[in-house]
Amino acid sequence: MSYETILTDLADDIFTITINRPDRLNALNTQMIRELIDAFDVADGDDAARAIIVTGAGRAFCAGADLSGGGRTFDRAARPDRPPVPNGPDGRPDLSHENARDGGGRITLRIFDCRKPVIAAVNGAAVGIGATMLLPMDVRIASSEARFGFVFSQRGIVPEAASSWFLPRIVGIAQALEWCYAGRVFPAQEALAGRLVSRVVAPAELLPAARKLARSFIEGTAPVSVALIRQMMWRMLAAGHPMEAHRLDSRAMFHRGRSADVQEGIASFLEKRPPHFTDTVSGQWPDLPWGEEPAYR
Numbered sequence: 001m002s003y004e005t006i007l008t009d010l011a012d013d014i015f016t017i018t019i020n021r022p023d024r025l026n027a028l029n030t031q032m033i034r035e036l037i038d039a040f041d042v043a044d045g046d047d048a049a050r051a052i053i054v055t056g057a058g059r060a061f062c063a064g065a066d067l068s069g070g071g072r073t074f075d076r077a078a079r080p081d082r083p084p085v086p087n088g089p090d091g092r093p094d095l096s097h098e099n100a101r102d103g104g105g106r107i108t109l110r111i112f113d114c115r116k117p118v119i120a121a122v123n124g125a126a127v128g129i130g131a132t133m134l135l136p137m138d139v140r141i142a143s144s145e146a147r148f149g150f151v152f153s154q155r156g157i158v159p160e161a162a163s164s165w166f167l168p169r170i171v172g173i174a175q176a177l178e179w180c181y182a183g184r185v186f187p188a189q190e191a192l193a194g195r196l197v198s199r200v201v202a203p204a205e206l207l208p209a210a211r212k213l214a215r216s217f218i219e220g221t222a223p224v225s226v227a228l229i230r231q232m233m234w235r236m237l238a239a240g241h242p243m244e245a246h247r248l249d250s251r252a253m254f255h256r257g258r259s260a261d262v263q264e265g266i267a268s269f270l271e272k273r274p275p276h277f278t279d280t281v282s283g284q285w286p287d288l289p290w291g292e293e294p295a296y297r
Contacts, residue, residue, distance in 0.1 A: 001042075005032040007057070008039050014214045015042075015049035015116070022058025027066035028129045030081045033103045037110045044115050047280040050223060051214035052114070054137060055121040055207065061146065064128030074157055104129045104161030111136040112162075112234060115227040115281050117217045121210040122146040122197065127185060132159065135166035138230065139213060140197040142188040143206045148196065149185035169237050171195050222261045222277040224284045228252055235290055248289060255286035 007018040017039050019026040043049045056062055065074075082103075088094035111118060111133075120140040126133075127149040134140050142148075150167070152159050159167070159180055167176040175194045179186070188200045201209050217226060232252065236245045256262055261279045268275035 001035070001038045003035045003039070005029065006035050006039060008042070010046070010049055012211075012215075013048060013050040013218050014053060014211060015046070015051070016053045016055070017043075019054070019056045019062050022056075022060070024066060024068075025060035025063035025125060026056045026058070026130070027063050027068075028104070028133075029066040030103065033107060036107050040110050040114055045282065047223065047282050049116060050218040050226075052116050052118045053121055053207070053210045053214060054118065054133075055210070056123050058124070060124040060130070061120075061122045061126040062130030062133060063125045064130050064151070074155075102160045104132055107133055108136045108161040108163075108166065115230065115285070117214070117226060117230060119210050119214055121206050122148075122188075123203065123206055125149075125185075127151055128155075129161055132161035132163040132166070134196075135161070135163055135170060136234075140191075141206065141210050141213070142191060142197040142200050143203045144188055144200050145203050146188040146191070146197075146200075147185050148188070148191050149183065150180045151183045151185065153181060154183035165238075220274060222265065222275070222279065223281050224259070224261060224277075224279045225256065227281045227285070228256070228288075231290065251288050252286065255288070259284065 003020075005019070005021050007016075007020045009016045009018075017036070019032070019036075021027060021029075021032070040052070043052050083099040085093045085095070085097055085099045088096075107129075117139075118137040120134045120137040122134065122140060122142040124143065124145055125147045127147070128151055131148050131150055150159060150163070167180075170176075171179075171194050179194070188197065191197045192200050199209070232245075232248060236248065239245055259279055261277045264275050264277055
């Protein structure tokens with residue numbers, strides 16, 4: 001798939017996605033939704049891609065939804081670029097239909113399902129979907145020039161992109177509500193204090209810092225182990241009892257315990273040499289009890 005709103009690059013095992021509508025401050029449109037999802041599909045399917053970095057071109061990371069359509073921006077019935085939501089038997093819009101899904105949520109759920117570590121390198125404004133898109137990414141590094149805003153209350157809408165699930169788990173319920181109630185834009189240092197980002201660096205240091213972190217996820221680690229760790233950690237955030245984690249751990253340990261990677265990991269440790277892992281994410285994904293995946297309907 002050729003892209004119009006993003007750029008992708010694979011170098012040194014790192015897959016970089018750059019949101020690329022700088023003339024619109026990288027505002028999200030329907031095309032970008034499709035392209036971001038496809039880019040994560042590509043990265044997941046390529047064993048040469050060991051980690052993913054997402055950043056923005058120009059002055060912004062993503063300044064939110066493209067509002068050039070004016071007041072009809074969030075009105076699905078008035079958007080010719082979105083498939084219509086059909087009526088149900090009662091004559092009302094069937095909001096359980098696939099076409100009624102929030103576009104931002106399609107992105108964040110795809111990132112949630114990703115099998116590679118995802119690092120956000122937030123270079124500038126990250127507002128609305130630009131902020132909520134960050135939440136399922138594993139680590140968020142911000143430029144000192146970055147700004148953040150969960151501005152939904154100031155636009156008459158609500159937090160989207162499954163952010164009511166992600167945001168309180170990352171920053172706590174009180175901080176999540178404070179930012180969402182007020183809907184104000186706040187600086188990178190406040191995002192750091194509120195634990196939305198893990199570090200703030202000078203603009204010139206942003207991508208080097210993200211790449212250095214990505215290298216630490218890649219060098220000396222087993223790709224399948226990293227992929228499983230990502231999925232296990234995220235999915236267990238919603239577990240009701242540690243027994244659910246124990247059940248998942250036990251099955252994952254059983255599968256990995258028989259793998260060539262384990263043999264290599266132990267041998268390299270005993271022989272005091274770097275490991276050379278050969279199992280691939282595309283070829284070694286075990287059938288684990290992730291929990292029932294709910295259908296949208």
